[in-house]
Amino acid sequence: MSADNRRRKAEHIRHLLDTEGDSVHENTRVFNEGRYESTAALDDYEALKDEARGIKEDAIERLPALIDEVTEAIEENGGTVYLADDAADANRYISEVVDGRNAVKSKSMTSEEIEVNEALEASGANVWETDLAEFVLQVADEAPSHIVAPAIHKSREEIAALFNEVFEPDEELETAEELTRFAREYLGEKILDAEVGMTGANFVTADTGTLALVTSEGNARKCVQATDTHIAVAGVEKVVPSVEDLQPFVELIGRSGTGQDITSYVSLFTPPGDSPTFGGGDEVGPGDDRELGPGDDRDFHLVLIDNGRMEMREDDQLRETLYCIRCSACANSCANFQHVGGHAFGGETYSGGIATGWEAGVHGQDSAAEFNDLCTGCSRCVNQCPVKIDIPWINTVVRDRINRGKDGDLDFLVEGLTPDEEPGGVDPQKRLFGNFDTLAKLGSAFAPLSNWVAQAGPARSVMERTLGVDSRRELPAFERESLVDWFEERGPRVGPDEARRRVALYPDTYTNYVRTERGKAAVRVLEALDVRVDIPAAGESGRAPLSQGMVATAQSNAEAVYDALAPAVAAGRDVVVIEPSDLAMFNREYERLLEEDSYEALDGNSYEIMEYVYGLLENGASIDALPDGDGEEVAYHSHCQQRTLGLEPHTVAVLEDAGFDVTTSDVECCGMAGSFGYKSEYYELSMDVGESLGDQFTTDDTADRTVVASGTSCLEQLDALLTRRPAHPVRLLDER
Amino acid sequence: MSAEPITTFESSLDEIGVDLVRTTADRFESALAALLDPPAIGVPLPFADVSLPDEVETDPTVADLEAAETGVTAAGYGIADYGSVVIQGGADGEEPVSLYADHHVAVVAASDVLPDMDAAFDRLAEDIRGGTGQAIVATGPSATADMGALVKGAHGPMDVTVVLLEDA
Numbered sequence: 001m002s003a004d005n006r007r008r009k010a011e012h013i014r015h016l017l018d019t020e021g022d023s024v025h026e027n028t029r030v031f032n033e034g035r036y037e038s039t040a041a042l043d044d045y046e047a048l049k050d051e052a053r054g055i056k057e058d059a060i061e062r063l064p065a066l067i068d069e070v071t072e073a074i075e076e077n078g079g080t081v082y083l084a085d086d087a088a089d090a091n092r093y094i095s096e097v098v099d100g101r102n103a104v105k106s107k108s109m110t111s112e113e114i115e116v117n118e119a120l121e122a123s124g125a126n127v128w129e130t131d132l133a134e135f136v137l138q139v140a141d142e143a144p145s146h147i148v149a150p151a152i153h154k155s156r157e158e159i160a161a162l163f164n165e166v167f168e169p170d171e172e173l174e175t176a177e178e179l180t181r182f183a184r185e186y187l188g189e190k191i192l193d194a195e196v197g198m199t200g201a202n203f204v205t206a207d208t209g210t211l212a213l214v215t216s217e218g219n220a221r222k223c224v225q226a227t228d229t230h231i232a233v234a235g236v237e238k239v240v241p242s243v244e245d246l247q248p249f250v251e252l253i254g255r256s257g258t259g260q261d262i263t264s265y266v267s268l269f270t271p272p273g274d275s276p277t278f279g280g281g282d283e284v285g286p287g288d289d290r291e292l293g294p295g296d297d298r299d300f301h302l303v304l305i306d307n308g309r310m311e312m313r314e315d316d317q318l319r320e321t322l323y324c325i326r327c328s329a330c331a332n333s334c335a336n337f338q339h340v341g342g343h344a345f346g347g348e349t350y351s352g353g354i355a356t357g358w359e360a361g362v363h364g365q366d367s368a369a370e371f372n373d374l375c376t377g378c379s380r381c382v383n384q385c386p387v388k389i390d391i392p393w394i395n396t397v398v399r400d401r402i403n404r405g406k407d408g409d410l411d412f413l414v415e416g417l418t419p420d421e422e423p424g425g426v427d428p429q430k431r432l433f434g435n436f437d438t439l440a441k442l443g444s445a446f447a448p449l450s451n452w453v454a455q456a457g458p459a460r461s462v463m464e465r466t467l468g469v470d471s472r473r474e475l476p477a478f479e480r481e482s483l484v485d486w487f488e489e490r491g492p493r494v495g496p497d498e499a500r501r502r503v504a505l506y507p508d509t510y511t512n513y514v515r516t517e518r519g520k521a522a523v524r525v526l527e528a529l530d531v532r533v534d535i536p537a538a539g540e541s542g543r544a545p546l547s548q549g550m551v552a553t554a555q556s557n558a559e560a561v562y563d564a565l566a567p568a569v570a571a572g573r574d575v576v577v578i579e580p581s582d583l584a585m586f587n588r589e590y591e592r593l594l595e596e597d598s599y600e601a602l603d604g605n606s607y608e609i610m611e612y613v614y615g616l617l618e619n620g621a622s623i624d625a626l627p628d629g630d631g632e633e634v635a636y637h638s639h640c641q642q643r644t645l646g647l648e649p650h651t652v653a654v655l656e657d658a659g660f661d662v663t664t665s666d667v668e669c670c671g672m673a674g675s676f677g678y679k680s681e682y683y684e685l686s687m688d689v690g691e692s693l694g695d696q697f698t699t700d701d702t703a704d705r706t707v708v709a710s711g712t713s714c715l716e717q718l719d720a721l722l723t724r725r726p727a728h729p730v731r732l733l734d735e736r
Numbered sequence: 737m738s739a740e741p742i743t744t745f746e747s748s749l750d751e752i753g754v755d756l757v758r759t760t761a762d763r764f765e766s767a768l769a770a771l772l773d774p775p776a777i778g779v780p781l782p783f784a785d786v787s788l789p790d791e792v793e794t795d796p797t798v799a800d801l802e803a804a805e806t807g808v809t810a811a812g813y814g815i816a817d818y819g820s821v822v823i824q825g826g827a828d829g830e831e832p833v834s835l836y837a838d839h840h841v842a843v844v845a846a847s848d849v850l851p852d853m854d855a856a857f858d859r860l861a862e863d864i865r866g867g868t869g870q871a872i873v874a875t876g877p878s879a880t881a882d883m884g885a886l887v888k889g890a891h892g893p894m895d896v897t898v899v900l901l902e903d904a
Contacts, residue, residue, distance in 0.1 A: 133882035217890035222892075224831075243861035247854055264877065273831075
């Protein structure tokens with residue numbers, strides 16, 4: 001990316017932070033908290049997710065047969081199924097069916113994807129969006145910023161101003177209640193006048209030809225009931241085998257999306273339905289004494305959209321995207337999305353984490369490239385997805401493909417070796433951050449000189465101009481003596497015979513070259529608990545290149561780390577990791593980067609440092625061997641990936657056991673996310689996200705607390721946000 | 737039917753702000769009368785010894801729908817865990833009657849209250865295969881947060897009452 005492009009991107013993000021950020025933040029926060037609360041009330045949440053995932057895996061596997069089955073079922077019921085290759089094909093068919101008549105629509109992202117409104121209007125038909133948020137956007141002529149709540153970026157005040165200006169009501173509209181009543185009445189007339197009702201479909205059952213529509217307002221029901229022609233538009237991936245298969249989705253979709261146990265209406269239509277219609281026509285209006293017409297002569301058309309989906313199905317990396325039920329959990333749980341919204345974190349149609357998969361699949365890689373960098377791989381969405389899609393991985397793969405500059409390079413995992421395993425076209429900024437270990441090694445070798453040079457004004461402005469490293473960020477200062485060198489000289493202090501356990505402490509790049517003090521503290525704490533520690537000279541885990549979409553480099557790093565740690569694992573030692581993002585590599589991404597046996601060996605024997613201390617204390621080690629916290633008040637920020645792995649409680653438990661008084665943050669991510677906060681185009685977003693954390697640690701209760709955080713990035717971000725100097729929690733347990 | 741799903745149904749309805757009126761066939765008329773705010777529309781009820789009073793319009797015009805304060809329909813099932821009622825049927829007008837009135841009164845037999853979503857979908861699948869063209873799992877009133885705050889009664893009713901018909 002050129003310096004000019006970076007500046008333009010930064011300006012765009014700044015503009016959205018200023019204009020839409022507050023509304024998006026407030027609304028996504030409600031959805032996000034609602035989801036945690038609502039899913040916690042399920043006693044079989046994980047089992048339901050597994051069931052939902054299983055149904056989708058099976059359905060996509062058998063998709064061609066299911067499409068045949070649903071076609072047969074609907075035709076037998078008296079309806080029509082049209083399989084559209086692409087948007088133009090779908091729009092041509094729909095325009096023919098509508099044939100210039102008035103149409104009312106309920107919310108459908110798939111209809112946004114094909115831009116059917118524009119096509120219908122061009123063919124001379126009137127189309128009205130009846131979902132209130134879509135109606136607002138239709139009046140404002142804006143695009144959705146969220147896949148479930150499309151006008152999430154607009155405040156009540158903005159909507160009131162818009163309606164007052166456009167509709168000039170007798171009395172100015174002000175409250176949400178007044179705005180809702182007005183829209184209901186306005187759209188009620190449109191519904192009375194309409195002859196065609198258009199809906200999407202959240203699910204379509206192959207066995208019976210039933211559409212499941214998940215809604216809250218009641219407009220979809222009205223659109224179907226009022227009219228005598230029903231057109232449903234759905235992606236082919238919406239087909240599930242049977243009616244019974246709907247159950248887990250019905251229990252999950254509302255909870256996952258807006259945090260409601262269930263939405264007001266889950267409509268199961270097996271069209272053509274027979275509810276009495278309003279018949280449509282032009283002269284009618286509210287207050288007329290027209291009889292309702294018989295509904296037994298309805299016309300029904302299901303338009304199933306391919307538009308790239310069948311190719312996604314053949315793509316081993318993108319296929320999972322088709323399991324998506326468009327609940328928006330990945331958007332709501334995403335710190336970047338919460339702050340900037342879908343107008344930045346989205347492509348032509350879709351927004352949020354999974355949008356990268358959708359956009360790459362239906363609109364092409366260029367659309368995904370617009371926003372793909374906004375996924376920092378923090379993984380907070382991973383446990384929130386009701387069908388367990390590895391959304392960060394899809395973002396990584398697409399980033400890798402964007403780096404390579406061509407569509408669908410499926411062989412990327414086995415590509416031949418190049419210096420850093422990447423093709424020539426990788427952006428220099430990505431290459432810099434992806435090869436952080438090389439930089440760290442050099443920086444350490446020439447420290448402190450390298451630190452002085454790097455921090456000096458001229459160097460920073462060159463770095464900003466050529467590499468997009470924001471000069472408002474303090475750069476990490478490299479230590480002259482690495483942790484590995486320090487330990488080599490010092491040696492282990494617990495004899496093999498008196499050792500409770502034996503540990504290989506993994507020297508991640510940051511701990512090894514920058515934050516050596518937390519590595520030394522970890523060694524001393526483990527030794528105080530009678531653990532014999534060794535530090536094998538293992539290199540960078542692959543996290544840095546992976547975050548830049550440099551998958552091949554990440555894989556080669558992963559293999560080298562495995563080779564370095566394998567002897568210790570084979571000898572029965574436990575691998576202890578200080579940096580949570582590296583432990584997450586071992587536990588999650590290595591499954592895709594290493595042979596199965598290697599992955600399992602490392603995954604099964606590696607632990608986060610505080611998790612490990614917790615385990616030692618649970619298994620006979622005494623807390624008395626560690627310093628007494630003596631009631632010291634501590635504010636702890638866990639790490640995003642650590643929390644995804646379920647490892648926040650261990651740190652809290654250990655600190656409390658040691659006598660500290662602990663309070664924790666609950667933001668999804670600190671906003672730094674490795675290299676993200678250093679990039680000049682994202683610096684302001686990163687700081688905006690960080691401020692939510694900063695606010696939590698500057699309240700009356702937290703302002704005087706000692707701040708600890710597990711991740712390197714989080715420590716850097718907290719350092720920038722607070723005047724107190726934060727440290728890794730293991731340092732509280734170190735005698736020094 | 738054990739009392740357990742009914743107890744759960746009652747507390748689920750309470751949580752989502754839906755009133756529950758428990759009655760029997762012989763006391764139904766007076767129980768319903770207390771809920772009818774005129775003008776009222778309705779769909780004839782399928783339960784034995786239970787009928788709608790004359791003032792409930794069962795063949796509403798468009799104007800009747802627009803003006804209706806109360807709409808009475810049967811519900812095929814109740815779902816205890818969620819406080820949902822399942823509005824089934826079509827040709828008799830269950831859909832417009834339950835949608836257009838400000839207050840929807842859903843009448844469900846106690847024996848049709850199912851414990852959970854699993855049980856509900858087993859029955860719904862059976863019904864759909866048997867030809868039921870339409871089933872709406874309705875939980876509480878229509879709602880929207882699209883205008884900047886939560887508002888009850890978006891396109892559908894702003895209030896819902898469930899009348900539970902129990903054996904005498």
